[in-house]
Amino acid sequence: MTQNLLISRRHFVAGAGAALGMMPFFGSGAFAQERTSITTAFGWVPNVQYAGHWVALENGYFAEEGIDAEHLPGGPNAPQSLVTLATGNAQVAHGQWLPLLDARARGNDFVMIGANFPVNPAGVISLPGRPIRQPSDLVGARILAQVESDRQIIETIFALNGLEDDYTFVPSGFSPEPLIAGDGDVYMAFVTNQPITLEQMGMVAGEDFIVTLLADLGYVQPGVIFVTERATLESRRDELVRYLRALLRGWQTNAEDPEYAARLVVEKYGADLGLDLNQQIRQNELQIPYVEAPDGRGMFWLDEAMVTGPMYDVARAQERELPASLEDIYDMSLLAEAQASL
Incomplete structure (x- = not known):
């Protein structure tokens, strides 16, 4: 376009x-x-x-x-x-x-x-086996990201919370399916969008997957x-x-x-x-x-x-x-x- x-x-x-x-x-x-x-x-x-x-x-x-x-x-x-x-x-x-x-x-x-x-409806999706609910949960995580600019957000979250900059950045596109496939531990998402894909697969928020706003991780925008x-x-x-x-x-x-x-x-x-x-x-x-x-x-x-x-x-x-x-x-x-x- x-x-x-x-x-x-x-x-x-x-x-x-x-x-x-x-x-x-x-x-x-x-x-x-x-x-x-x-x-x-x-x-x-x-x-x-x-x-x-x-x-x-x-x-x-x-x-x-x-x-x-x-x-x-x-x-x-x-x-x-x-x-x-x-x-x-x-x-x-x-x-x-x-x-x-x-x-x-x-x-x-x-x-x-x-x-x-x-x-801001930006957030992350994780699974019960490795839930991301607070900033420290991101340390050591493999983070599935939609776009390269997500790296900047991740680094800012670590910096704002005084955490060691320890993560693996995994480019993944606009679908959360790589998270289900085990390609990463957490997926950068919009909580108004990608969780719908998981719902359509029969998964239930709060039980089968966890949604956390970036604001809850210290990134308030x-x-x-x-x-x-x-x-x-x-x-x-x-x-x-x-x-x-x-x-x-x-x-x-x-x-x-x-x-x-x-x-x-x-x-x-x-x-x-x-x-x-x-x-x-x-x-x-x-x-x-x-x-x-x-x-x-x-x-x-x-x-x-x-x-x-x-x-x-x-x-x-x-x-x-x-x-x-x-x-x-x-x-x-x-x-x-x-x-x-x-």
């Missing part, structure tokens, strides 16, 4: 007119304004991970806000989302913390305006940060607030019926990917709780204490340059405005 795969809501208007006619208007004044385009650079291929986005497109929430919401798929053959943001081909990118700091070190004035998953350029934030603030409001509504609606977004992505937005409907429904069910901030601040909220605490700790462990002040990299005021206006 490349940047040429720009997908617009205008390509999927079938049935949207009727949906718009039934949707309540939330007072943004969007219909009196000139429509504007906001492109989001995703970090992965179009699947149910972006459930709220698909619902907001299909139900006309973006359109009600005067936003033509477009997206650029991510994935192994696509440019990194923050690169796409830096080139000006997107106004919002789904990024990660350490790559964000790396991008800023190269001169990009990027700002965090929220997190799709304030509670948000999953999928919403990033924009400061110039965009300053010049298009109102548009970004309306974008966030539509996205919030999309995730609210998604929580009411997880099957709806799963069908949208299987039949429309990711139809060429051969996605399994039952798997996508289950993944959506599992991911919904992770959209809510743990401190009661609602969806997408990235708490200041989390940034200056564990996120900064991870950056220091990886010897990354931190901003001179929090305001240089963090602004939740747009999200607060969007939440208050729902």
